[in-house]
Amino acid sequence: MRFLFVGDSMTIGRVGDWTWRHRMWQHLEATLPGEYEIVGPRTGLYDPTAPDEPGGVEAYADPAFPAPARRHLAGWGEGWLHMAPVIGETVTATRADVLLISLGLIDLGFYTNSDQTEENVRAFVAAARAANPRVRAVLLPVIPNVRAGYDAPFAAECERFNELLGKAVADLDTPASPLLLATVPESYDIHRDTYDGTHPGVTGEHKLAAAFATAMHQAWGLGGPYSPARSA
Numbered sequence: 001m002r003f004l005f006v007g008d009s010m011t012i013g014r015v016g017d018w019t020w021r022h023r024m025w026q027h028l029e030a031t032l033p034g035e036y037e038i039v040g041p042r043t044g045l046y047d048p049t050a051p052d053e054p055g056g057v058e059a060y061a062d063p064a065f066p067a068p069a070r071r072h073l074a075g076w077g078e079g080w081l082h083m084a085p086v087i088g089e090t091v092t093a094t095r096a097d098v099l100l101i102s103l104g105l106i107d108l109g110f111y112t113n114s115d116q117t118e119e120n121v122r123a124f125v126a127a128a129r130a131a132n133p134r135v136r137a138v139l140l141p142v143i144p145n146v147r148a149g150y151d152a153p154f155a156a157e158c159e160r161f162n163e164l165l166g167k168a169v170a171d172l173d174t175p176a177s178p179l180l181l182a183t184v185p186e187s188y189d190i191h192r193d194t195y196d197g198t199h200p201g202v203t204g205e206h207k208l209a210a211a212f213a214t215a216m217h218q219a220w221g222l223g224g225p226y227s228p229a230r231s232a
Contacts, residue, residue, distance in 0.1 A: 001032070001035060001036045001037070001097050001098060001222075002036070002037045002038075002039045002094060002095055002096050002097045002098070003024075003028070003036060003037070003038050003039065003096070003097070003098045003099075003100060004038075004039050004040050004071075004072070004073055004090070004091070004094060004096035004098070004099050004100070005021050005024070005038070005040060005071075005072040005073065005074060005100050006072075006073045006074065006083055006087070006099055006100065006101045006102070006103065007072070007073075007074040007101065007102040007103055008074065008075065008076070008077070008078055008079055008102070008103055008105060008106045009046065009074075009075075009076040009077065009106070009198070009199060010102055010105070010143075010198070010199055010200060010208070011072065011074035011102050012042075012044075012045060012046050012056060012072065012074035012075055012076055013045050013046065013060075013199075014045055014046045014047065014048065014076070014199070015045050015046070015047045015048075015057055015059040016045075016059060016060075016061055017045060017060070017061060017199075017205075018060065018061045018062060018202065018205055019045070019060070019205060020200060020204075020205040020206075020208040020209045021038075021069075021070075021072060021074075022060065022061075022062060022065055022069075022205070023205050023206055023208075023209035023228075024100070024209040024212060024213065025038060025065070025066075025069040027209060027213050027223065027226055027227075028223065030224070030227070031213075031223035031224040032222075032223055037068070038068060038069050038070075038071050038072075039071050039094035039095070039096050040071035040072040040073045040090070040094060040096075041071075041073060041090060041093065041094070042056060042071070042072055042073060042074065042075075043056065043058065043067065043070040043071055043072070044056020044057045044058050044059075044070075045057050045058070045059055045060060046075075046076035047059070051076070058070070071094075073086070073087070073090050077106055077110075078106065079103050079104060079105070079106040079107035079111060079112075079117070079120075080103045080104060080107050080112075080117055080120035080121055080124055081107055081111050081112055081117075081120050083103060083124060084120045084121075084123040084124040084127060085127075087099075087124050087127050087128050087131075088127035088128065088130055088131045089131070090131075091127075091128050091131035091132050091135060092131040092132075095132070096132065096135065097132070097134075097135060097136060098135075098136045098137070098138070098216075098222075099128060099135060099136070099137040099138070100137075100138050100212050101137055101138065101139045101140065102140040102208065104117060104141075104142040104158075104161055104165070105142050105143070105144075105145060105158070105198070107120070108142065108154065108157045108158055108161055109147065109154065113157060114157045114158075114160040114161035114164055115164070117161055117164075118161065118164040118165065118168055121139075121164075121165060121168050122168060122172065125137070125168075125172050125179070129177050133176060133177060134176055134177055135177055136177065136178050136179070136180075136220075137177075137178075137179050137180070138179075138180045138181075138182050138212050138215050138216060139165065139169060139179065139180070139181055139182065140182045140184065140208070140211060140212070141162040141165055141166075141181065141182070141184055142158050142161055142162055142165075143184055143188060143190070144158040144159075144190075145190060145194075145197050145198035146190060146196075146197025146198065147197075165181065166181055169181045178219075178220070180215045180216070180219050180220075181215075182211045182212055182214075182215040183211060183214070183215070184211060185207045185210065185211060187207065188204065188207050193207060206226075206228045209226060210226040210228070213225075213226040214226060
């Protein structure tokens with residue numbers, strides 16, 4: 001089973017981060033040993049001193065994080081708008097079976113409104129299915145960041161998009177290509193679980209990984225319950 005992480009800055013991480021991808025890798029190692037592969041065209045982290053470095057920089061908090069497990073399709077400043085045009089070719093090239101997706105905040109913050117973003121979600125799903133008609137996906141709702149605390153229109157767009165995302169997942173879910181809407185943990189607190197009001201710190205990384213792991217385990221019987229103790 002081939003897993004592809006798709007996301008924005010919260011997923012790619014920056015130089016020195018563990019990333020929630022690392023936490024998910026440890027979860028998969030513990031619950032699906034020998035039965036999975038992590039795939040993707042990129043492997044690095046975002047480096048603010050070299051923002052145009054192709055593929056990112058290999059400067060993870062854990063230098064022993066295996067190279068194959070570092071693969072992803074995530075980018076700093078990239079959202080549904082950017083991923084919808086490339087997901088088809090990526091699924092074709094990697095033969096991905098399961099997409100773990102955390103996108104939307106950057107779209108709503110800089111590029112598209114909630115309606116336009118939802119249209120890009122549907123285009124993304126259509127392209128992924130054209131490449132693999134049996135692809136599965138778990139989608140995480142947008143977690144409003146610190147900006148939502150002082151920008152009421154932005155906060156309203158985040159809330160509306162999450163409603164539209166839920167409807168899109170319900171509309172597009174099929175037995176052959178199931179979609180899941182993950183649940184953001186109630187305990188997720190942008191003041192405690194992030195290092196800047198947006199990007200996950202250690203506790204936030206665990207909670208994001210747990211959201212995906214729990215959705216897959218409960219709905220598909222895939223993997224097992226998430227345990228933070230498995231990861232440093």
